[in-house]
Structures are given as C-alpha cells and as structure tokens.
Amino acid sequence: MVSALIVYGTRLGTTASTAEEIGKVLREEGLEVRVVDAKKEKVKDVAGYNLVIVGSGIAMGKWTSEPEDFLKRFREELAGKKVALFVSCGSASPSPTAKPEALALAKKNYLDDKAALYGLSPVALGFFGAAYDYNNMPWWASMFMNAAKKDFIASGAKETKPGLYDSRDWDAIRSWARELAARARSP
Numbered sequence: 558m559v560s561a562l563i564v565y566g567t568r569l570g571t572t573a574s575t576a577e578e579i580g581k582v583l584r585e586e587g588l589e590v591r592v593v594d595a596k597k598e599k600v601k602d603v604a605g606y607n608l609v610i611v612g613s614g615i616a617m618g619k620w621t622s623e624p625e626d627f628l629k630r631f632r633e634e635l636a637g638k639k640v641a642l643f644v645s646c647g648s649a650s651p652s653p654t655a656k657p658e659a660l661a662l663a664k665k666n667y668l669d670d671k672a673a674l675y676g677l678s679p680v681a682l683g684f685f686g687a688a689y690d691y692n693n694m695p696w697w698a699s700m701f702m703n704a705a706k707k708d709f710i711a712s713g714a715k716e717t718k719p720g721l722y723d724s725r726d727w728d729a730i731r732s733w734a735r736e737l738a739a740r741a742r743s744p
Contacts, residue, residue, distance in 0.1 A: 559741050560589040564600060565612040566621030571688040572614040572645045575725065579610065579643075579683075579734040586738035595623030603631050608639045608741040612683070615646035615667055628675045636676050641737055642668050643683030645725070660684075680740045683733050686724035688717075 561583050565576040573594060580592040588608070593600055603609055611628060613620040628635070648663035668682040717723050 558589050559587070559607045559738075560605060561591070561608040561610060561737075561741060562600065562603060562606040563590065563592045563610045563612065564595050564624055564627050565593070566595050566624040567614050567645075568616055568621060569614070569688075569690055569693060571725075572612050572621075574688075575643070575645050575685055575730060576610075576612050578727065578730055579612075579737075582731050582734035583738050583741075586735060588738055588741060595627055596621075600627065600631075603634050603638065606638070608641065608680075608737065609635060610641045610643065610737070612643040612645070614687075615644050615648070618666070620644070620667070620671065628671070628677075632675045639680045639741060640672075640677050641681040641683065642672060642677075642679050643685060643733075644668060645685050645687050647687045647689075647724075681733065681737050683730070685730055686726060688721060688723040688725060690721045692720040 561580075563576050563580050563583075565572050567573045567576075576592055580590045583590045591606075609631075611624050613624045644667045646663065646667060648660065648667070664682070664684045668679075668684060672679050672682070715723055
C-alpha cells in the first residue's frame, strides 16, 4: 500500500484543518496516511513513506518553525522521495485588489524558494488561502486584521461561524490532494 506522511505547522489552526482535509482525501483515494502536528510530535523517520507532504501557515512572511525544522532535519532523505509542499496564507486568499504578480511572488517566496533552499523537487506545490478567527488572535494581529476585514469579506471570505472568516477553496484543496494521490501511486 502507498503511504503518505503529512507534517504541518500551524499558529491558529488553519493549516491543521487543511492538512486533515488533505489526509482525508488521500485516505479516500486508498493511501495509508499519517498526519502529524510538528509542534506536538517529532517524526523520527521518513523511510517508510512513499509521499511526504509538508505544510505551514505563513505569518509575517515566514513558515512556522516546526515544519521548517522538519525540512532541515530530513533534507537528505526527502531529496530521494516524492515530496509536496503547501502553505495556508492570506496572500493566496482571493482579493479584488490582488495583483497577479504579487500572487506569483508570494508563491515563489513561500514554496519555490523553500523547495530550492532544501534541494527538493516537489511533485506538487499547494498555495491555499487562509482563515482568520477574529475571536482567537493576538491583540496586535487583530489591530492589523480589523483594518483589512472589509476587503477580506469583499473578496469572498465566508463567515463560517461568528468571527471566523475562511477564504480557502476547499474544492481546490481536495483536487490537489487527489492529484497527489495519483502521483504517489505512479512509478
């Protein structure tokens, strides 16, 4: 059976729910899947996995430290494996004011450059939107985010429960996961 490891880092939970959904779809596609929150659990070995997916939330232009540490620690082993990277970030959220070149630059910075830094040739790169929980963010973040809230809502972010706005395209995330499953099964 083809097995996949999903290792992620999250600050406020968006990347966790994205990773869990990717894992669910991969299981539906027949893969054996292990999903790991890198903050809570340290992976000891990647040898038994055909596919390794590493994801992070982006804040202040940076990955969370735990998946970054995972990439550093397993750099050599990952170079010989099928690897996919994904990020959940506001830069990937739809916006009426977003410029295509800004989206391309964010994707390059958060995914292409990260892969290059660790000598990886990913089979897929996922650039997914964010969710903002105005009930559960630090005061300094809420000051910045309150100023952007109107644009975020205008861009199509849906309030999924009071104070929680989600801009992720779940169909795109599921489609990406199905494509990953096919790549994991191919020689």
